[in-house]
Amino acid sequence: MESLRELFAREAKSPADIFLELLSDPFSSQSKVRMAFLCCRRGQPSLRPFSQLQESALFAAIGSSIGTTAAIAICFSLLRPYNNAVYAPKLKHADEKHAPPPLGKGIFAWVAPLWSTTEQDLITLVGLDAAIFMRFTRMCRNIFLVLTVLGCCILIPVNWTYFTPDDLWFIKVTPRNVWGDPHWATVVFAWLLTIVVCGFLWWNYKKVLDLRRQYMKSEEYQQSLHARTLMVWELTGSFRHG
Numbered sequence: 001m002e003s004l005r006e007l008f009a010r011e012a013k014s015p016a017d018i019f020l021e022l023l024s025d026p027f028s029s030q031s032k033v034r035m036a037f038l039c040c041r042r043g044q045p046s047l048r049p050f051s052q053l054q055e056s057a058l059f060a061a062i063g064s065s066i067g068t069t070a071a072i073a074i075c076f077s078l079l080r081p082y083n084n085a086v087y088a089p090k091l092k093h094a095d096e097k098h099a100p101p102p103l104g105k106g107i108f109a110w111v112a113p114l115w116s117t118t119e120q121d122l123i124t125l126v127g128l129d130a131a132i133f134m135r136f137t138r139m140c141r142n143i144f145l146v147l148t149v150l151g152c153c154i155l156i157p158v159n160w161t162y163f164t165p166d167d168l169w170f171i172k173v174t175p176r177n178v179w180g181d182p183h184w185a186t187v188v189f190a191w192l193l194t195i196v197v198c199g200f201l202w203w204n205y206k207k208v209l210d211l212r213r214q215y216m217k218s219e220e221y222q223q224s225l226h227a228r229t230l231m232v233w234e235l236t237g238s239f240r241h242g
Contacts, residue, residue, distance in 0.1 A: 081105040090125075100125050119211075128215045132208055139204045146196050150189060158185040 080087045080103075090099050101117075103109045122131040156173045162182065163172035175186070221227050 077107045077110070080110060081107070098125060123211070123215060128211065132211065135204060135208065139200050143197060143200050146200075147193055150192055150196070154185055154189050154192075158182050 076087075084091055088100060088103070091102065094100075101113050103113060117125075119131055119135065122134060155175075159175050159178055160172050162177040175183075215221055216227075
């Protein structure tokens with residue numbers, strides 16, 4: 001593979017031309033080298049191939065994501081026991097029925113209640129809207145987990161079959177060298193993706209409808225003031241004052 005300096009000296013092109021070439025053939029090695037040159041600082045071009053930059057960027061992205069997540073969890077675990085006014089204000093202001101279960105002062109004392117709290121408990125403690133939001137986040141998590149398993153079982157084996165020995169491991173799982181009939185695997189995966197998403201949406205919307213009906217039939221909702229209040233808009237002056 002050519003070095004970036006040799007390539008730039010032989011073939012000086014505008015950034016717009018290089019961008020169009022990347023769009024026309026995103027897996028081209030020469031296009032990758034040109035993109036690597038664009039990523040370098042002016043006057044100090046790097047001589048490393050773009051594949052090495054890709055590998056470094058991949059590990060940097062994974063490391064930064066895991067590190068940021070771990071840092072947030074650790075900071076929350078350390079600050080929570082000494083800031084109940086921020087992380088558990090309902091312990092002080094809510095009544096006994098709506099107050100969350102008291103947590104210990106341990107760093108990870110919040111983990112056990114997190115796993116043991118049911119959806120019905122969430123509705124009682126934080127309300128229906130918050131419980132539905134939590135169900136939505138769980139639905140997104142489950143969708144991505146199922147699609148990840150399907151992609152690893154269908155797309156990766158097909159793409160891996162058509163790699164070249166010089167390719168890096170993360171290039172082998174992409175459709176870089178896949179042409180013709182093997183793309184039917186992508187079509188099958190697209191259909192499965194649609195079925196999975198529609199199935200999860202149908203199931204969760206059915207559950208949300210059941211939760212809304214259950215909540216509106218509950219004694220707490222029937223006796224609440226907002227359940228017997230009606231807001232009417234755009235009344236004229238004569239009706240506004242009775």
